[in-house]
Amino acid sequence: MSVLVDKADLSLKYTAHYNEVKDELFANSSDILNAQRNKAFQNFVLQGIPTRRNENYKYTNLNPAFLPDFKFIHTKEEKKADISEVFRCDVPQLNTNLALVFNGWFYKNETEKGDLPEGVILDSLDSISKERPELLEKYASLANVEEDPMVALNTAFAKDGFFLYVPKNVVVESPIQIINLLQDEKDTFSTQRNFILVEDGAKVQVLLCDHTLNLNQYLNNSVTEIFAGNNSEVEFYTLQNQHNKATNINSVFIDQQRDSRVTSHTASLHGGLIRNNLKFALNGENAEAHMYGMAFMDKKQHVDNFTQVIHAAPHCESNQIYKNVLDEKSTGAFAGRIHVVRDAQKTNAFQRNNNLLLTDEATMQTKPQLIIDADDVKCSHGATVGQIDEEALFYLRARGINEDQARLMMMNAFAHEVVKEIKLEPLRDRIDELVDKRLKGEVARCHDCAYQCDC
């Protein structure tokens, strides 16, 4: 069978699936979510499963990830895992408000009452879209189904995920932690749709932890839309720790209004194939966006960070630092686009991507792109791909530090520039520790949970 036929079959397979489960998708779902489905699916079919021919997926072919006969969970299942066990998995000394997303579905933490301030809502997207539709007026306004087939597919399948609302001027002191688990006895396709609405002057920190709990194949396709109002402050941390047979496609869209400050921090510790789409739109003056990413890959793992920042208003600042450590035959890609529109004068936009290749077989593709239509701006970008500095290595060894340990110190040092930007101190310490374990070749678990898997 030729590859072409395979591909056509694969698209047909998904079309057949959509038609088959359409009733189930629409049933018990809100009008808000249902209104987007058909159009979104058409857009998915038009664009197809992304392969290298798609300019935005030039370095990541998703076709093989779609091959398994996945189970889809379009209706909420009874939770199979012992959720109270899962909720023990947290970052020590980090007092968080915990919630769980299990195979794409939101489960409230019934065992522990958090300390969310009045008016703050952390709930399921499914229920909020039915009970408080007015809070979801902007649903699907950022995640454009015409621009990305994975966003289109997510919007077509979207049934649930987490919903977070922080009303005007409310400061959420304890971070919100969402544990995102994949576990089923079958290979599973999970769709997760999240929505964060942070009103003017509000402040919140969100920590998302992605895990797989057994060794089945998973494809997780998640979309998160974040709206940051005037003068709001949002910190958004993503910790990716899945096994080698998991594909994680994670698209995050952020709309920033005047004087807002949003930080996104993505730590990819483990995973088979990871694709992070991150799109910031700076729509109000004096907004500030910070984007940090680090990835540690080995074996045949692949990580692809695709960022876009649209400077649509004057006096805004964006800052990106992405670092990858690639070992064995792993591959990495970074594509970062900065677009300064015509009237966005006095823009400051910076981008840097540094990569450390530990073997001759590891490869990295990096592609910065600046589109500048304004004339009074400061923009810069830089990328490096290199090996460990041998002079520095010798210096450490000449002080009695053995070669492995010296390398480890150097790799930690490389990552540290990104780690140090984590403002939540317990989380920073924990990530420091996880990075260290990861670089030592130990399995880095970010929870002490009882789930045992060789992932």
Next chain:
Amino acid sequence: MLKIKDLYASVEGMEILKGINLEVKPGEVHAIMGPNGSGKSTLANVLAGKEDYEVTNGEVVFEGEDLLEKSPEERAKDGIFLSFQYPVEIPGVPMVNFLKTSVNEHRKHKGLKELTAGEFLKLMREKMDLVDMHTKLTNRMVNEGFSGGEKKKNEIFQMALLEPKLAILDETDSGLDIDALKTVANGVNALKSPERSTIVVTHYQRLLDYIVPDYVHILYQGKIVKTAGKELALHLEEKGYDWIKSENGN
């Protein structure tokens, strides 16, 4: 303590050391002088185990063991300390972590208990006074943003922490003003003991006013062409390296 016999070494196929013979006994201070390009730094780096240099002939015995067989870290733990001519900046590696790891690796090697963070900090404070090291430096990343003088001070500070048997000071005086030179030399002298030996590699005589050598060797074109007492350095200062060059047929 250290015996170098007929040592030849090359870098990228170019022969730099062409038959070095040298013996250093416990407590001795040897100065190795010579014009630029004579192989002084190569000798220092070969002794420390830098892999860019290939030893093509000869042997080096340190404390009765074949030194050339050992990795740089083993040599360090056996008691060889190289004070770098150009200490490397290592962004992201905090000084304190680096020093503590280094000290504890040495201790493990000697069969001693590793120091706790508290114990280490106490030791560090003691040694800091020796070279007038400031906490503003120890709180930074390794050598990051240090001035030339601060980097050299940091080398001697590390030497004080590690208490080596043989210290090799590679052009420790280069780039130092007179005050920094004195501080560094005082640090080296304070560490002097009947068991501890020092090889001072230098281009100029001025460091030897402060660190007084027992022997001065002149290295020229990869060989030691002259050995004498400390007066040789003064003689050299007076006559310049041309004297050596003309004596050796150039």
